[in-house]
Amino acid sequence: MYNNSISIWAEKLRKREVSSAELTQFFLKRIEKLDPQYNSFITTCNEQALAQANAADALLAKGDAPALCGIPIAHKDIFCTRGVLTTCGSKMLANFVPPYNATSVENFARAGTVTLGKTNMDEFAMGSSNETSFFGPVKNPWDKECVAGGSSGGSAAAVAACLTPGATATDTGGSIRQPASLCGITGIKPTYGRVSRWGMIAFASSLDQGGVMARNAQDAALLLSTMASFDAKDSTSIERPVEDYSHTLNTSLEGLTIGVPDEYFGEGLNPETATTVQAAIAEIEKLGAKTKAIQLPHTKLAVPAYYVIAPAECSANLSRFDGVRYGYRAELKEGEGVEALYVRSRSEAFGDEVKRRIMVGAYALSAGYYDAYYAQAQKARRLIQQDFVEAFKEVDLIMGPTAPNPAFKIGAKGNDPVAMYLEDIFTIATNLAGLPGMSIPCGFVDNKPCGLQIIGNYFAEGRMLNAAHQFQCATDFHSFEPADIA
Amino acid sequence: MDRAEIENIAKLAKLHIEDDQIDEAIAGMSNILELVEQLSSADTKNVIPMAHPLDALQRLRADEISENNVRDEFQAIAPETENGLFLVPKVID
Numbered sequence: 001m002y003n004n005s006i007s008i009w010a011e012k013l014r015k016r017e018v019s020s021a022e023l024t025q026f027f028l029k030r031i032e033k034l035d036p037q038y039n040s041f042i043t044t045c046n047e048q049a050l051a052q053a054n055a056a057d058a059l060l061a062k063g064d065a066p067a068l069c070g071i072p073i074a075h076k077d078i079f080c081t082r083g084v085l086t087t088c089g090s091k092m093l094a095n096f097v098p099p100y101n102a103t104s105v106e107n108f109a110r111a112g113t114v115t116l117g118k119t120n121m122d123e124f125a126m127g128s129s130n131e132t133s134f135f136g137p138v139k140n141p142w143d144k145e146c147v148a149g150g151s152s153g154g155s156a157a158a159v160a161a162c163l164t165p166g167a168t169a170t171d172t173g174g175s176i177r178q179p180a181s182l183c184g185i186t187g188i189k190p191t192y193g194r195v196s197r198w199g200m201i202a203f204a205s206s207l208d209q210g211g212v213m214a215r216n217a218q219d220a221a222l223l224l225s226t227m228a229s230f231d232a233k234d235s236t237s238i239e240r241p242v243e244d245y246s247h248t249l250n251t252s253l254e255g256l257t258i259g260v261p262d263e264y265f266g267e268g269l270n271p272e273t274a275t276t277v278q279a280a281i282a283e284i285e286k287l288g289a290k291t292k293a294i295q296l297p298h299t300k301l302a303v304p305a306y307y308v309i310a311p312a313e314c315s316a317n318l319s320r321f322d323g324v325r326y327g328y329r330a331e332l333k334e335g336e337g338v339e340a341l342y343v344r345s346r347s348e349a350f351g352d353e354v355k356r357r358i359m360v361g362a363y364a365l366s367a368g369y370y371d372a373y374y375a376q377a378q379k380a381r382r383l384i385q386q387d388f389v390e391a392f393k394e395v396d397l398i399m400g401p402t403a404p405n406p407a408f409k410i411g412a413k414g415n416d417p418v419a420m421y422l423e424d425i426f427t428i429a430t431n432l433a434g435l436p437g438m439s440i441p442c443g444f445v446d447n448k449p450c451g452l453q454i455i456g457n458y459f460a461e462g463r464m465l466n467a468a469h470q471f472q473c474a475t476d477f478h479s480f481e482p483a484d485i486a
Numbered sequence: 487m488d489r490a491e492i493e494n495i496a497k498l499a500k501l502h503i504e505d506d507q508i509d510e511a512i513a514g515m516s517n518i519l520e521l522v523e524q525l526s527s528a529d530t531k532n533v534i535p536m537a538h539p540l541d542a543l544q545r546l547r548a549d550e551i552s553e554n555n556v557r558d559e560f561q562a563i564a565p566e567t568e569n570g571l572f573l574v575p576k577v578i579d
Contacts, residue, residue: 099559192539206538235544304524315499322500324572329565338574339500347502355501356514359492362499363515364522376525378535383528385536418517434539458540 002030002162003481006071006219009165013060013070020053020060020070024114027072031116031163034485038139040148040157042077043085044117052114059112068226069112074164076155077118078125079105079210080199084115088201089123089133089151092321092328092349102199103231104168104210111226116164120154123351124318125175125203127151128423129413132353137410140183141482142448146407149179152213156183159213161485166214166223170200172207173306174403174427177439180213181402181451184441186220186468186478187213190461192434193238195224196231204313205236207306207431216478217440217468221245224461240459248462249469254288256467259395263299264426270405272445277401280442280452280471284399287470292395296387301380302429303421308364308377309432315361318354321346356417385433392457397467401426402439402451426453436461440468441477449480487516 004012012018028046035041049072056070080086080098082105087093101109108115122132130138130153138153140146141161148157152169156179159167169176171189180187188211195210202208212223225245231237260281265274285291323329323345330344350358364373391398403423413420430437435455442452452471456464472478492512496503503511557570566573 097563099556099563193542232545232547236538236542238540238542239545298528301525301528304522307518308522308525319500323565324574325560326563326565332575336575338577341575342500343502346500350501355499356511356518358499358501359495359511359515360518363495363519366495366498372526373522375535376528376530377522378537379530379533380525380528382533382536383530385539416517417514418521421521 002486003215004165005216006068006165006214006222009071010067016060020056020114021050023070024049024053024072024116027116027164034161035163037144038141038157038161039136040120040138040154040161040163041074041117042087042089042120042135042154045084045115048084049114049116056112056114066111067222068108070114071166072114072116072164073108073223074116074119074155074158074167075105076152076167076169077121078170078201079168080201081105081115081118084118086118087135088125089121089135090349090351090354091134094134094328096327100199103196103229103233104200104227107227107229119152119158119167122151122153123354124201124314125151125170125172126314126353126357128174128178128420130154130179131410131414132351134351139410140407141485142184143407145409146448147182147410149182149403149407151175153179155213156180156185156187159183159185159215160482162481166212166219168210168227169213170208170210171431172204172310173431174424176211176213177427177437177451177453178403178424180439182407182449184449184480185213185215186217186438186440187211188220188224188438188461188464189430189436190224190228191238191436191458193236194228194459194461196229196234196237198231198233202317204310205317206313207310209431216472217465218246218249221249221465221469243462245462245465248466251466252288253284253467253470256289256397257395258284258289258291259294259391259398260291261294261296261299261398261400263296264400268404268422268425269401270445273401273405273450276443276445276450277452281399283475284467284471287474294391294395294398296391296429298380298383298387299429302384302432303425305377305380305384305432306428307360307421308373309381311357311361312364312374313361315358315365318358353417381432384429388433388435397460397463398455400453402453406445406448406450430455434458436464438464438468440471441480443477487512487519
């Protein structure tokens with residue numbers, strides 16, 4: 001029963017076949033027993049979770065409870081949770097207990113979900129392998145010597161090992177889709193502005209977007225319908241009603257046109273990943289969709305543009321960490337002043353990758369370089385977006401690989417930041433364009449999961465989840481699970 | 487990228503790099519700058535820089551009080567405070 005989907009649990013809760021308190025205890029025990037081998041949680045919230053579960057049970061007993069009432073989930077440790085440690089994977093926030101909830105956390109709380117705990121992640125979401133976390137790397141449940149992907153590696157591994165039926169995550173350059181692909185689960189990053197960024201610790205504000213991870217598209221639809229909202233507290237939130245993504249899951253794919261970008265099957269792609277993804281697209285064709293080769297000619301600009309824009313925004317966002325108001329404060333020596341307070345607190349509490357990105361950003365924004373780097377990157381970003389705008393005149397969805405390779409060994413790319421950055425070649429363009437993207441399991445390469453990426457036009461999350469669900473009705477890649485988790 | 491340049495960037499970013507890590511920092515930065523250098527090959531003449539994917543405009547709201555005073559809650563998690571103020575080392579003698 002550990003591997004039941006959210007919809008099955010919700011049904012059992014509504015019929016009172018199981019209580020939320022029992023379900024919550026069941027998953028807390030699984031975490032306690034199994035997580036030491038994965039390191040997917042930074043914090044578990046035993047007491048608070050049981051209190052939330054009891055409240056949910058009271059609501060369920062009355063009837064008329066929201067769809068997710070009583071369902072336990074986990075939040076990525078980037079979302080502020082009132083009264084619960086929120087570290088963002090950093091020594092800087094290793095003692096940070098926020099006095100408020102992120103809007104997303106609030107949306108889930110209002111729906112009656114239970115927070116099991118906070119999941120591990122790359123420090124400040126900067127990484128593609130979860131190895132930059134101050135709390136140690138997450139291990140991939142499919143192969144514990146391999147990375148779980150990043151930055152939402154904790155959420156992905158926890159869902160893959162059935163330590164939680166679902167989890168929140170964030171995606172700035174692929175941080176939902178790539179770990180979802182590497183851990184063999186379903187993850188969706190909606191359109192920029194669809195999920196509130198308020199209370200979600202900022203990395204690169206024009207790219208950051210919250211989303212969800214689950215074991216199938218049907219569950220992801222339930223979670224996203226709850227998480228998405230317009231939020232006046234986030235200045236880039238989009239004022240537009242949220243769809244019930246569960247309603248369109250069963251629409252036929254007959255007549256749907258899938259664009260397959262030539263650029264996503266070229267250099268850098270593992271040949272077995274290519275074959276696996278092509279077979280998945282052929283499967284979708286069998287369900288009535290047509291495919292069409294398309295071109296996204298500015299794809300090669302995505303990684304370089306991203307590694308200007310993301311560090312530039314990160315250097316501005318992370319300037320708030322100064323040892324004064326919250327977070328880590330260095331012990332000063334006699335006679336040291338406020339400058340030493342800033343420099344020592346930041347130097348002692350940020351990890352290497354975070355420092356590297358802050359410095360790249362500071363350089364790109366510094367006098368004399370702004371036009372050559374930041375302004376040029378923002379123009380490249382427009383070109384990348386225009387590629388998609390043109391493509392979506394002819395196709396409904398775009399499909400290709402999520403990540404160029406399956407999960408790699410922990411430590412394999414440790415000393416080469418650029419090699420690590422190239423793991424995101426297929427996901428970054430979507431963030432730059434602000435488009436929704438998702439990853440679903442579509443097979444195995446070297447006995448490790450491989451993901452199919454689905455990219456939609458703005459606000460096409462319903463269509464994407466629909467295609468994913470239809471694929472999952474016809475195949476069983478999503479129901480495979482790692483050994484030793486039963 | 488040389489030593490003086492990386493030290494200047496670190497200073498701007500309020501970070502200190504240990505002497506024995508300078509070479510590694512230079513190598514890391516140089517690799518990344520080489521990667522982003524590919525941008526210069528893009529023809530961006532007449533392209534308008536993109537700030538928001540949906541070209542959304544900044545929303546405005548009425549100038550009304552919308553939040554409660556939560557100073558005490560925020561200061562409860564601060565490293566050092568006194569009488570409602572955040573304390574830092576002495577700035578002016």
